[in-house]
Amino acid sequence: MSYNELKQHGTASFPFGLYRIDHTHPKYEMQHHWHSEHEIIRVLSGVLHITLNNRAITASAGDLLYVNGEVVHGAVPEDCIYECIVYTPQFLSMPQSDFFDSLTGHTLFITEHFPHTDTSSDALRTITDSIFLALREDGEEARYAVVGGFYRMFGWLCGHHAYTESLSMQTLPSRDEKNVQKLKHVLSFIRGAYDRPIALDDMAAAADMSPQYFCTFFKQMTDKTPFAYVNAYRIERACRKLLGTDLSVTDIAFSCGFNDLSYFIKTFKAEKGMTPRAFRRGETENSEN
Numbered sequence: 001m002s003y004n005e006l007k008q009h010g011t012a013s014f015p016f017g018l019y020r021i022d023h024t025h026p027k028y029e030m031q032h033h034w035h036s037e038h039e040i041i042r043v044l045s046g047v048l049h050i051t052l053n054n055r056a057i058t059a060s061a062g063d064l065l066y067v068n069g070e071v072v073h074g075a076v077p078e079d080c081i082y083e084c085i086v087y088t089p090q091f092l093s094m095p096q097s098d099f100f101d102s103l104t105g106h107t108l109f110i111t112e113h114f115p116h117t118d119t120s121s122d123a124l125r126t127i128t129d130s131i132f133l134a135l136r137e138d139g140e141e142a143r144y145a146v147v148g149g150f151y152r153m154f155g156w157l158c159g160h161h162a163y164t165e166s167l168s169m170q171t172l173p174s175r176d177e178k179n180v181q182k183l184k185h186v187l188s189f190i191r192g193a194y195d196r197p198i199a200l201d202d203m204a205a206a207a208d209m210s211p212q213y214f215c216t217f218f219k220q221m222t223d224k225t226p227f228a229y230v231n232a233y234r235i236e237r238a239c240r241k242l243l244g245t246d247l248s249v250t251d252i253a254f255s256c257g258f259n260d261l262s263y264f265i266k267t268f269k270a271e272k273g274m275t276p277r278a279f280r281r282g283e284t285e286n287s288e289n
Contacts, residue, residue, distance in 0.1 A: 037069060042065075
């Protein structure tokens, strides 16, 4: 079974999650991950450097990004604020629609980047803006507006042929496709074991590689060393607990795989630019993505 973040976006009856990400958010720097849901990202300010499988994209304010399901993605923001909608496309499926059947069957992929400089996609930005706005509202009327907005969006994408049958891993050489699958195995292992000691040999085994080659492979795929990624992910989990629980800093450190409080605080400051207690005092209304 492919790794899924195990977080329900929205509700079972209305599976749309809206997230606003700034420097105070636990996932401001998006560690590499993937999920079966699809994701729409709009950059509000600054620059977002995002990778989708092995493709690097630099998006700036006004740009739209589309993350197709099962694509490994990670992002590094640069003075950036961005918003995301994570949703389940099956919820919107239409009977006897080749477009939706292909989209949910991973044989059709939405175009990944719509730059703000491309005026031909201005109408698409207007439509998606209306979806983001409607998701901020409550009530049945707002839900109809969200669903209607998505149908308008897909109508635009279909009408402007803003999709391909060979995006994502389909365009990767066979070796790169295998590497993406190996990376998924490693990320799945790390995220299932972050709260206990992780050895280099364990991560290499998850990728079915020697430890020596694995370090080079992981750095090439994520731009991080394996242990830098592990620490970053542990700090991300710690941030969620700092904002969402009353656990002590010490308990959070140990529950996230750190066996030394001083090292946890040092690592936290390196990742977030502040101590865990300072981060907790600056709690925001943002939810985890």
